Amino acid sequence: MIKKVQGDILLSKADAIAHGVAPMDHFDSGLAAHIREDYPSLYKDFRHFCQTYHPKPGSVWLWQGINHKKIFNLMTQEAPQSNSSHPGKASLHNLRHCLKDLVHEIEKNNIQSIALPKVATGVGGLDWNDVEPIIVEHFAHSKIPVYIYDKYVKGQAAEE
Numbered sequence: 001m002i003k004k005v006q007g008d009i010l011l012s013k014a015d016a017i018a019h020g021v022a023p024m025d026h027f028d029s030g031l032a033a034h035i036r037e038d039y040p041s042l043y044k045d046f047r048h049f050c051q052t053y054h055p056k057p058g059s060v061w062l063w064q065g066i067n068h069k070k071i072f073n074l075m076t077q078e079a080p081q082s083n084s085s086h087p088g089k090a091s092l093h094n095l096r097h098c099l100k101d102l103v104h105e106i107e108k109n110n111i112q113s114i115a116l117p118k119v120a121t122g123v124g125g126l127d128w129n130d131v132e133p134i135i136v137e138h139f140a141h142s143k144i145p146v147y148i149y150d151k152y153v154k155g156q157a158a159e160e
Contacts, residue, residue: 001142001144001145001146002135002136002139002140002142002146002148003145003146003147003148003160004147004148004150005147005148005149005150005158005159005160006149006150006151006152006153006156006158007149007151007152007153007156007157007158007159008152008153008154008155008156008157008158009031009115009116009117009149009152009158010034010035010038011155011156011157011158012115012147012149012157012158012160013113013157013160014113014114014115014145014147014160015070015111015112015113015114015144016062016070016071016072016106016109016111016113016114016115017070017071017072017114017115017116018071018072018073018074018102018114018115018116018119019031019032019035019071019072019073019074019116019117019119020074020075020076020077020090020095020098020117020119020120020123020124021046021073021074021075021076021077021087022057022075022076022077022078022079022080022087022088023050023054023055023056023057023059023075023079024047024050024051024079024080024083024087025046025077025080025087026080026086026087027043027046029123030122030123031117031122032123035071039063039065039069039071041065041066042063042065042071045063046061046063046073049061055075056075057075057076057077057078057079057091057094057097058075058076058093058094058096058097058098058101059075059097059098059101060072060073060074060075060098060101060102060105061073061075062105062109070109070111072102072105072114074095074098074099074102074119074120075094075098076090076091076094076095076098076119076120076124076126077089077090077094077120077123077124078090078091078094087123089124089125089126090120090124090125090126091126092126092130092131092134094120095119095120095126095131095134096134098119099134099135099138099139100138102114102138103138103139103142106142106144111144112144112145113144113145113146113147113160114144114145114146114147115146115147115148115149115160116135116146116147116148116149117148117149117152118131118132118148118149118150119131119135132148135148145160147160
């Protein structure tokens with residue numbers, strides 16, 4: 001079941017949230033910057049994961065905090081060319097791979113609900129009109145609630 005909601009995704013009551021990033025992302029803009037602020041250990045763990053495993057665009061990494069918050073990091077964007085450069089843009093190809101892996105990871109980790117922003121449309125640069133049908137394609141038959149935060153309202157919990 002897909003449901004569009006308005007609010008602050010970081011206040012979601014969903015079992016997990018997901019967002020788009022790049023391998024070796026600096027988490028310095030968009031939703032990632034808010035996540036880095038609220039979950040500094042996620043950023044540290046993400047950088048360690050990337051330095052150790054060198055993930056490719058199109059892959060997914062699940063982080064779980066001590067408060068049991070689960071955040072899926074979807075590598076929809078190309079990696080930065082160097083440590084001091086910005087990540088590349090997202091691609092529909094990478095998004096498809098991420099969503100396919102995300103569906104698998106949701107089942108594998110017994111996730112009961114998930115919240116997604118308009119993945120890859122902010123910093124990632126993709127058009128929501130291209131992204132939305134791909135999300136629907138991957139989650140149309142989902143047995144769990146999928147909350148799409150289609151409008152960000154800081155500090156406001158959505159009606160999930």
